[in-house]
Amino acid sequence: MHGRDAELRALDTLVTGARNGAGGCLLVTAPPGRGRTALTAHAVRAHDGHGLAVTAPGHPAESRLPGAALDLLTAALTRHGAGPGPTPGTTPAARAAGLLDQLHRAARTRPLLLAVDDVHHWDGPSRAALGIAARRIGPHGPAALLLTADSHHLPCPHLDGLPELRPGPLTTAASAAVVRDTAPCGVHPAVLDALVHEALGNPGRLTALVARLTPDQLTGRDPLPSPLPATPLLRRYTARLRTLPRTERPALLLLAAEDDADIGTAGPQTLQSALTAAGCGALPEAERTGVVRTGTDGVPRFTDPLWRTAVLRSASPAERRAAHQRLARASAEYGPHLAHLWHTAAAAPAADRRTADILDAAARTEARTSAPGPLAALLTRAAELGPQTAVAADRYTRAAEQARLAGRHHHARLLLARADRLPRDPATRGRAAYTLGMAGLADGPVRQARAALGLAAEHLAGTDPLLALDARRQAAEAAWTAGDQAACRTELAELMGRWPESGDGTSTGPGILRHGADGAVASMDRHYTRGIPALRRAVADAGHETRSAPLAQALAAAAVLGDAAAARDLAARAIALARSRGHAAAVPHLWQRLAFAELYAGCPERAGQHARHGLAAAEGSGQDNAAAHHRAVLALAAATRGDAEECADHAAAAARTAGAHGLATASTVVTWALARLDLTAGRPDRAASRLLALTAPGPAQGHFSVLLLTVPCLVEACARTSRTEEVRPALREFTVWATSGAGPHARALAAHCHARLVEAEGAGVDTVARLYREALALHTSTDSVFEQARTALQLGKALRRHRRPALARHHLREALVAFEHCGARPWAEDAGQELRAAGAGHAPGAPGAGGASAEPARRLTAQQEHIAQRAAEGATNNEIARDLSLSPRTIEHHLRNIFASLGIRSRTQLGPLLAGRGA
Structure with missing residues (x-):
């Protein structure tokens, strides 16, 4: 049930209505593996003990026997004292009326929940009668009906007009939680990253993958199979594809090859051009069966991302290369340059030094303007296509750094492990140590991160002095985070000793960074009269700065000074810059510095607001250390509120x-x-x-x-x-x-x-x-x-x-x-x-006094009022807890206090009290 707060809220409403004698109907439609059966089981468990729950799963074997499914349902209701069912062979309307009579009799003494899973497997006459009965059940009806259907089999006219719930793919965080819950042992972070990336938000695919991996593979002791194993769910997708006409398969392969998760789509013009060049016409059968839907741009798209996986796996390597070749030619005219390069690379054979060199050169050219995710994919492919020498090690290492910037730290470590198996020169070893240290700063022991960054500085001193200086600066940051004052002073002294006499204003040049380092060293030595002015100069020099590293350093100086106004301006600029470049790894740290600036300024409530944004960004990019800092600030804000x-x-x-x-x-x-x-x-x-x-x-x-x-x-x-x-x-x-x-x-x-x-x-x-x-x-x-x-x-x-x-x-x-x-x-x-x-x-x-407190809602704190407002809107405790990064137990505690403060007993009384309060 991870990531299903909205769905659970809808089910709870249906089940609660059934307990209170209210009828209703809900149709849950989703592709295979999205959890329709799990949601049905949850609703039945929630109703258990409060009334009668009757389940009637659909079976493919019954789908060709007219009336068979309804006969099985009415037999189940008869066993529960509902009396005889509708007469076989009558019209659908008459059978629906008979079913409603049965439901009335079954619900006469206890609330009734009727759950029909996989109704798409029902035969036509049974489904027609069920649909008519479901539409006849209103708020005063005899029972609550919960129906589920495979969205690949829709639309179905018999079910038209029913209230519908469509569970979407799981988020990254929810997918990770599913893996942790279902793994029989611990899961290595890199393995977790690979499984989440492969499953595309489908919980059925996730659990099946976990079941097919050995404990050694899950914990990282043995390598993962490549590709990851097929599962029954994926084989169901593949079997459905085989029922489509062979004339439609080339077009489906083009759709799958064009829709790349790392590079992004090449665009509708590119795809349409490739389809025309390949002689592929429309996809009537794929559209009729729900495999694709045509968008407003006239281009078909898969209705479920697992269709793409199934199409690619069912094609031969030669067929996949041919599809990429067509897309490469089309994207040369219409598509983005990176998409053209990617399809050119994917069309290349296993070894193609010329294409590898082109990709490498393009990645260097695009480094300042493109997002790090696509660059990591290009460099990885360049390393795979070229000779497995020190050149490939360099490409894997640069790909790892781009993956780190994109917030995929575990993937970065996997790429570094590939590079480690190849010969490497000192410069490549230095960049690998730098990336490893930066990843460790985000989600590992910071003393180890400092050691890796110090090693990087030594390796890079002769080949890349600017990056060596940045490695030394980051080593000082690691020592600062660890609270090791002597080590921090040592790293900063080493940094200042190697500082260039003049610079070009880059992140390791003079100016903001030098003033910040001077101020930090002086402050640690208790020379505040020298250190504080240096920090103020660092902040002042950032007035028109547009580069990320100087802005981050100025923000750190503003934080120590407690200059919250300057920190807010610097953070807004730095976060916007990081997001525009796709540098997800930088965002949580920037929020962290802004939150600490508010603490230095004596504003714990504002610090808590910033920390909530930072915690969401940290958890979304897997940065445990930043998440810990944000939770510490949230703990302080909560303590201030009591x-x-x-x-x-x-x-x-x-x-x-x-x-x-x-x-x-x-x-x-x-x-x-x-x-x-x-x-x-x-x-x-x-x-x-x-x-x-x-x-x-x-x-x-x-x-x-x-x-x-x-x-x-x-x-x-x-x-x-x-x-x-x-x-x-x-x-x-x-x-x-x-x-x-x-x-x-x-x-x-x-x-x-x-x-x-x-x-x-x-x-x-x-x-x-x-x-x-x-x-x-x-x-x-x-x-x-x-x-x-x-x-x-x-x-x-x-x-x-x-x-x-x-x-x-x-x-x-x-x-x-x-x-x-x-x-x-x-x-x-x-x-x-x-x-x-x-x-x-x-x-x-x-609280409890007259005057301004006469309005009851004014007795609540800002936090309590937010929780009350969400509860009044119908949000569950789990959903509110997810929004606020709290536990459901804490939300329950808050609601008890809210009810006591307002003198009420239930959520339904919150709405009138909060009406007119505004946002």
């Missing part, structure tokens, strides 16, 4: 990857999130212990940069537990950083922290209020609504405790409104309680 279960879900998932791959950045943010959750739950001593452990020497020490961000949280925890002496060293370091040019937000936090500390040590109210007001004045020039509200709350508390309620109420009201604005519910509740204690008659907007 969502304990969501925080725990994200924190646990992030910690698993962070521990396995050595991600000190993510680990530190996870600890920070759990500490903030402890504070909201009234456990300050536990929060202090968590954060103080990060500052102690040893392997559990936190990330040297992120630790600065945790200081305000640590100060609060220690102030609430009288452990003020333990926090002073961290606060001194934070103050030095804040007063060395880090910006008004850092200075505001420093003033807030000093106020908390002197207040805990018994300073007078005037001193405490002066420090809090100083912090508030600095906060007014920042974007941090949450941190400003925390300062206002503390100032209000201090004033109330010293019997100045009138002054306290002003600040407490400001804090309450701000906390509600950013969805920080525990903090809003605290501010509301303080406000009432300060003598306010009610707290406008506070």
Whole structure:
């Protein structure tokens, strides 16, 4: 059921209606293997225990016996006390009326679900009677009918007019989940990538492939067969193709050869020209049987991607080469240049050095303008066609780098393994190590990635100095991610020592990258007065930059500075650039840096919004490390809102990857999130212990940069537990950083922290209020609504405790409104309680109070309101969980809290309360 949220929602609606005595009908149509039978079984299981479920699968053997299928169904209903069925030999309308009578009798004492799987195998008269009966069942009908049919056998006039559900192909993530669920052992990532790529979103094909591979093949110990084995499902497709006229098969082969998943289609003009040149006319029988459909451009296309696989496998190598040759000639006139090259290469025999050289030269020419996916396919084919020498190793290595840029890291590793079996020169070894290291940065242990990138820098120093410098820069990034301050300083020092005196503005030239490196080294050495200005120069120099590497470096500098406005601009430009070039691998990392910029700026709610986008991009391209960083940020955002279960879900998932791959950045943010959750739950001593452990020497020490961000949280925890002496060293370091040019937000936090500390040590109210007001004045020039509200709350508390309620109420009201604005519910509740204690008659907007909270929906946080809105629209818990990257258990927890806040008991009551609330 992975990836079937919309289908499950439709089935749940049908089954729930049946339980409540409402009739209805749903026709599920899909190609073989898409899960029609599994969906039927799910509906029957859901209805089991709530009423009677009668199943009647269709059988091909009965399809030629008039009335046989309906006789079997009525016999099943009779066994369940429905009485005799319709009289055989009568008209379809009369048989339909008899079937409806039976359904009424069967549903008299208990809700009835009638599930007919594979109705396309029914004989004509039976199907006609069933269709008439299904159309007669309305909302007050006797039963719920669930019918399924093979879409390859449609259209069927007997079933016209029925509500229809069409399950589509599974997404990549859902396909991967199916493989993991059905494999008897672990699945190697490269094998998983190959299976998902081969199955084209068909779960039946996926499960059959897993069943035909040995455990050693699934775990990567033995190589996969090439091509992957045929399965009964694929043989069914092939058998159907054999029933088509032989005159239509050449055209089908042209369609299959033209529709390439890696290069893309050559276009309707190219295909039409090739069809005309081959003398292929229309495809009436293929269209009638549902193999193809003609689009608005007049060109036929396969209705199911597995038809393409079946057509290609049923053709001989010579026939496939001939089809590609026709398409190569047609694309020379009409098609894109890459499509022409690809078909030329596919038409070549097993060895063709001249074509291989042409492909290689074209890949070099197209490198700056074409997407990496097609370039990887061209270079792989060039390597296969040419002699298996060092030249082929170079092509496989370059293909691997393009596959990595496209986000297919496991495929990149497979290509590197092919290159490793061939002789390689130092330059090729260096590029292979660079690609391997970059892939490791995305989804592997970062210390190993650093070692591979360091090796790449050594190999490339003499042949490609610019790429060698970039490898050294990425090695520093790996050390930074691991929290290894000494290694990061070493890599940056090595980088600066080899920096060219002048450059051409490329990604390894002077300017942005040099200022960023200077600023990082100075900041790690605690020379903030030199490091912060260097980072600001890196950001300023990116004003008109259009290249990806300098933009990413400037974004990193903006993140450390907490310059959220600059970071948003830089991230928007960098993400647009990466997407326009098809560089899927870069997008999650860019979202990650933007999310961290918001954390440095004190905006956890915005950081969480960016992290949701980044998590989706990371999971879509298989980047586990980026996903862990985004989940850590989401855990912190959830802790700020007081969502304990969501925080725990994200924190646990992030910690698993962070521990396995050595991600000190993510680990530190996870600890920070759990500490903030402890504070909201009234456990300050536990929060202090968590954060103080990060500052102690040893392997559990936190990330040297992120630790600065945790200081305000640590100060609060220690102030609430009288452990003020333990926090002073961290606060001194934070103050030095804040007063060395880090910006008004850092200075505001420093003033807030000093106020908390002197207040805990018994300073007078005037001193405490002066420090809090100083912090508030600095906060007014920042974007941090949450941190400003925390300062206002503390100032209000201090004033109330010293019997100045009138002054306290002003600040407490400001804090309450701000906390509600950013969805920080525990903090809003605290501010509301303080406000009432300060003598306010009610707290406008506070949960359970009057005033602005009179509108019930305003009692919800932004997150809760989004969940409530989706639930009111009819989304299932699974679907909401997928949208928000949470677990269904967490969504259920949120809904319980939503119902309690709004004083309701069911989803059906959400709609009226949320009506008119807007997007």
